[in-house]
Amino acid sequence: MIFVINLIKVWIFVAFYLFVICLASKPALASETSAEQLSHEEVEELFAKAKVKNLYQDPIWIALIHSNNGTPEITDKGFLLSHSGFSLSEELKKTLEFLYQGNPGNVCRFPARYFWLQQQLPLPKLPLESCPDLIRFRKKAPMEHISLVYASETASQPAGILGHAFLKISGMNDQGQGVSHAISFYTDTNTINFPKLFFDSLVTGMNGYFSLTPFSDLENLYVNVEQRNLWEYRLRLNNNQRELIRLHILELKQTKLIYFFQKYNCATVLNFILALSGKPIETEFFGVTPRDLIKHAQHANLIEHTTEITSDRWLFIMLSNEISGEQKNDVISHVMQGDLATYFAPYNSHENYLKFELASVYNDYANSEKKLNQERWIENQGILNKIKKTEFPDLSMTTDNSFNPVNTPPESQLSIGNQHDQYGSSFVINLSPISHTLSDDNRSYSNETSLQVFSTTLKHYFQTQRTILDSFTIYGMESLLPYNELSGGISSMVNIGIEPQLNSRLNIIHVFSTNGEIGFTERIVPDMDMYILAGGGLGYTVDGGEIGYAISSKNLGSIGSGVSPYTTAEMGAIIREFWDMKTRINIRRTDNQIQMGSYYYTIKLNHSIFVDQDDTINFDLQRDFTAGRQVNTVFLALKRLF
Structure with missing residues (x-):
């Protein structure tokens, strides 16, 4: 009997020991860690303290909620606890309830809210440090x-x-x-x-x-x-x-x-x-x-x-702007032939230093594109490293600070101006929320570009006292990327929105259009680009008005209806001039626009004077012509970037 009792005691001891070992070795999860939960009254008391301190109006709380002028930018119900009746104050209250009247592991869903609120209020501690995602x-x-x-x-x-x-x-x-x-x-x-x-x-x-x-x-x-x-x-x-x-x-x-x-x-x-x-x-x-x-x-x-x-292409373009085309081709030839040992002498020449940097850029590019075998690349690299160390130790490339995004012009613009065309004189106003155009000062960009998002132009004709929506660009983009030996370069244009187009009599009809073009741009000299683009689009008109509405009551001929495909081709030049000025001249041919069954040409000259970084004066001259008919347009505007 005594033996049985002792055996039972041993088994009880062993079982207790194993139980303790299991408890000690079991990992602690956030949801299983003991944490103080609060009653409804205690949470209400914390919320009252938060309201007294106006925590729900604190910029950090607003940022945590991603609220913009009282409207949440995130609508996910798992993030926005007050989704059924949002306010910054209600979201703070719901957060306190979520953290302290639910599973303690809820802190892993809103660790930042808890971390910040804990610094503002006397909150009980929650098991934040046990959150698995945070640990990882x-x-x-x-x-x-x-x-x-x-x-x-x-x-x-x-x-x-x-x-x-x-x-x-x-x-x-x-x-x-x-x-x-x-x-x-x-x-x-x-x-x-x-x-x-x-x-x-x-x-x-x-x-x-x-x-x-x-x-x-x-x-x-x-x-x-x-x-x-x-x-x-x-x-x-x-x-x-x-x-x-x-x-x-x-x-x-x-x-x-x-x-x-x-x-x-x-x-x-x-x-x-x-x-x-x-x-x-x-x-x-x-x-x-x-x-x-x-x-x-x-x-x-x-x-x-x-x-x-900096990328090789950008460096190549910048360096190419500083030397002649003949010198650039000579540098490329010497890199490919491996003839660099004495090519850059005399070493006190600034021009030769630029050629040295160009050779370094092209050597790496040619190797990455398999245009240069590995042995030649290694040999060139060794020579270039030695020359850098012995002949140009104190010289380095610096980037024009105007390219730094901190110093670039604003990207919203408002312009007002006067236009005279075949319908008389008009007042024109344009608002472009996110925009820059080819007529703007784009020297802070790597190439000439244009972007318009929700750009809206209104026009009021003084003679007829009519105000019309002249254009509405949902999305418009143009990039004139100069071609270079490193990476080629395709220029392109895309435009979607309502725009003025010309019918067979060169009268303006407004249509909804989707169009695009591709082509090439050549940087003739550092301050002059020439380009050629070709493409087409689809224009949608509705007979009798609606989308395809006419400007005046003149006899416009048949507007037509439905979808009308058309083609375009354009060539032009952009000149970045002295005294903060810029000129763009282009000629464009358009075929079968608005089912016209024929073509017309447009010649346009745009001149911009950059008064300062935010203000520009624009002057346009335009002539549209076809067989037996032509129309002229003159436009003067003041543009403000903000």
């Missing part, structure tokens, strides 16, 4: 430094004409290695159905995605593949600000985001993130562009220092 984020993607990065504009994708902005985070990971990652917000634009793409991105919205990738991968994509420049702006942030940004990125990672080209894009999201610094960050009435974002960071004194990473 800290280990793999350290955030000792945060930089804002701008990728220069490109015409290869619709949104690329504005450039792109993203974050770079860097530090030592859990293995003691220095690593850098890029955090980017984007949408999928991989489609050839451009009308649908524009409609979805401007009207209905598209799925937005957050990506965390090694920075070197994105740098290679932009600089080497797409040949875009990068500007990296190290941000002046303390530990608390960086941690709040990290936690907020985790919140956004769990949220369904809808991308809109004009109102919720990469720059909009990062503008909210910058506001988490507590610094006053500006907003834009017409939406934030990537260049606006960089300027906002500069104005808030957040930029500590700037680093530029």
Whole structure:
């Protein structure tokens, strides 16, 4: 009997010991960690304290909610707790209830809100440090430094004409290695159905995605593949600000985001993130562009220092502008032949230093494109490195500061002017929320470009006292990219919207049109481009008015109805002149517009005088002509950028 009792005691001891071991070895999850839950009355008391401190009106709280003038930009019910009756105050109350009247693991859904509110209110502690995603984020993607990065504009994708902005985070990971990652917000634009793409991105919205990738991968994509420049702006942030940004990125990672080209894009999201610094960050009435974002960071004194990473194509173009075409071809020939040892002598010549830099750029490009074998590239590289070290040790390339996005002109514009055409004199007003045109000062861009989003032109005729919508551009883009030996260069134009077109009698009919052109541009000299474009489009008119409405009651002939295909061809030149002036002259042929069954030519001269960075005087002369008929148009306007 005693033996049985002792045996039972042993088994009880062993079972208790194993139970203790299991408890000690079981991992603690956020949802299983003991945390204080509050009663309804206690949460109401905390909310009352928050209201007294006006926390719901704090710029950081507004940024955490992504609210713009009282309207939430994120509508995901998993993010917007007060979706049924949103207000900043109600969202704060719902957040306190979610954190303290539910599962303690709820803190992992809103770590940034909890982190900030804990600094403002006497909140009980929640198991934030046990959140699995936060643990992984800290280990793999350290955030000792945060930089804002701008990728220069490109015409290869619709949104690329504005450039792109993203974050770079860097530090030592859990293995003691220095690593850098890029955090980017984007949408999928991989489609050839451009009308649908524009409609979805401007009207209905598209799925937005957050990506965390090694920075070197994105740098290679932009600089080497797409040949875009990068500007990296190290941000002046303390530990608390960086941690709040990290936690907020985790919140956004769990949220369904809808991308809109004009109102919720990469720059909009990062503008909210910058506001988490507590610094006053500006907003834009017409939406934030990537260049606006960089300027906002500069104005808030957040930029500590700037680093530029230039593409081979950009360097090649800039260097080619400084030497003759014959010298450029001579440099390329010597690189391909491997004859560089004495080519750059005498070494005290500035011109020879430019040739040396051009050879360095082309040597790398020719190797990457398999135009140069590996042995020749290595041999050239060794010679160039030796010459740099011994002959040009104190010389380096510097970039014109006007290319820095911080110093570029504003991207919204308003113009007023007077036009005289076949219908008499008229007052013209144009508002372009996100825009720059070929008549603007584009010297801060890598090439001549034009962009118009929701650009609206109204015209009032004094003689008939009629006011009409002369044009409405939903999306318009033109890029005159000079051709070069490195990467070629295709020029292109796309336009979607209501525009004035001419019928067989050269009378104006307004139609809804979708058109595009492609071609080539040649930089004849550094301040002069010549280009040729060809393409066509579809114009939609409705007989008797509606979309295809006439300006006057004159006999316009048959307007026709339905869809009308047409073709276009254009050639022209752009001259960037002394004393801050610019001239563009072009001739254009249009066939079968508005089912006219014939063609007409347009010759246009545009002259711009840049009074200062924000103000421009524009003067246009235009003649449209066909067999037996011609019309002339004169236009003078004052444009203000803002």
